[in-house]
Every structure is written in C-alpha cells, then in structure tokens.
Amino acid sequence: MMKRSGRLFVCVGGLMMMTACSITEISTYTRQVSVRAGLYQGGIVENTDMIRVPNLNTAGMNDVDAFTGATHTGMNLGIHVLQNLKYGGIETGADVMTNKQVFSYDDLNNGFTGTREFSLTQCSIPLTYSMELFKKRFPQAHFRMKAGYLAQWNIGAVKEKGILPDYIIHQFSGGALLGFSLDILTLPNGSKTGLFLDFYRGSRIYTDFYNQENFEMPGSAFIRYGISYQIQSKED
Secondary structure, three states, rough: HHHHHHHHHHHHHHHHHHHHOOOOOOOEEEEEEEEEEEEEEEEEOOOOOOHOOOOOOOOOOOOOOOOOEEEEOEEEEEEEEEEEEEOOOOEEEEEEEEEEEEEEEEEEEOEEEEEEEEEEEEEEEEEEEEEEOOOOOOOOOOEEEEEEEEEEEEEEEEEEEEEEEOOOOOOEEEEEEEEEEEEEEEEEOOEEEEEEEEEEEEOOEEEEEEEEEOOOOOOOEEEEEEEEEEEEEEEE
C-alpha cells in the first residue's frame, strides 16, 4: 500500500512539473495568508493482515479479529502561507490535528486481550509546490493543486485496559501530501473564503506485536477537509 501510494504521488508530481510550463505567467509576486479549519480522518494506519503475526495461523486460518482498530473523526486547524512565483507557488504553514483511535486485542493464542485508546495530536508542517488550474476558464475560482512533503510531530495520550503488548509511538513521521483548494467567495475587503481537501500517506507512527517494523502495511495517513479564510493578498 505504501509503495502504491508513493508511485501515485510521483506520477502526480511529474504531471505538475510538465503542466507548469503551460501555466499563465503571474505579473506580480504575491503572498497569500489563509486560516483553515475543518475535519480530519486518519492518523495511525494499523496492520490488518494477520498472516505474518506469530501463532495465529497454526491451523491454516487467518484470525482477523485478533487485532482491530477504529478511528474517530477529529478536528484540524491551521495557518498557511502561499508565496506566488512567476509560475506556480510555494506553500507552507502549520497545522494541528487531533482525534481518537481505539485498538482492540482479542488474541488468546498470544495472551493479549483488552483495548488501547489513543488521543492523538499531530502538529504538521507542509512544504508543497502549488499550481493554479483552469485559470482562463474560471478566472475567479482560483482552483489549485499542490503536492509535496509533510513533516509531523506526534503526541499521544494513552488509556489501557486488559493485558496488552508493549508499544512504541514514533514521535516524528513524514510523507507525501496531495491537496486541492478552491475559492468560492470574495468579500468586499478583498479577502476570500474557500474550501480545501488534503490527502496524506507517510511513515509509521505506532509499533507493537501486531504492527512490527518489518510489516509493510503500518504507517500513517489522513484525509482532511474544511473551509479557509484568505487574508487580502500582499504584493512583494
């Protein structure tokens, strides 16, 4: 899954680089600051393939209920800065995302039963290349696509019940980010409101008996979406 996601982001990045040559040249360099708020789904990507877990396939069966995970929808809040260049732009900023994830253990063969609940907070910094699409057809919409890298700092508060395996929360993670944004309303003072949608896939956050270092599936991922408020652009 990680490899397929990586190939997807490489293809999208290549498409953006090829398309960048046809983007309308920007006559002035502007800096746009926007505040974003919305919902967030994701966080820890747990292992769902129990075939490689010891002692679960002695009878030739895959015990899919030995370890399961459930993710609750959370919130995200951030501030972003887009520096427009001659072609496209560079976007960065800071985001805070929080949600709850619950892992359930029901594995009598290995002696683990109970639940582990994470209140996960992720602070992230993106660095992406952004380009505006369909500018000639929809000049006021400012529909943008961006792709790049996202670095995360992971903070987890844990509640446990039962007999559970040891675990590690990796404090730092990172990976590929693909995002879209659209302006929907320009206010009288020149500020704008819009919508955003981001997709992310990155390195692992959580390691335990069922999510070992040599398992390919565990990682981190999210979808976040919401509304943005862009302060009036400033020219350099």
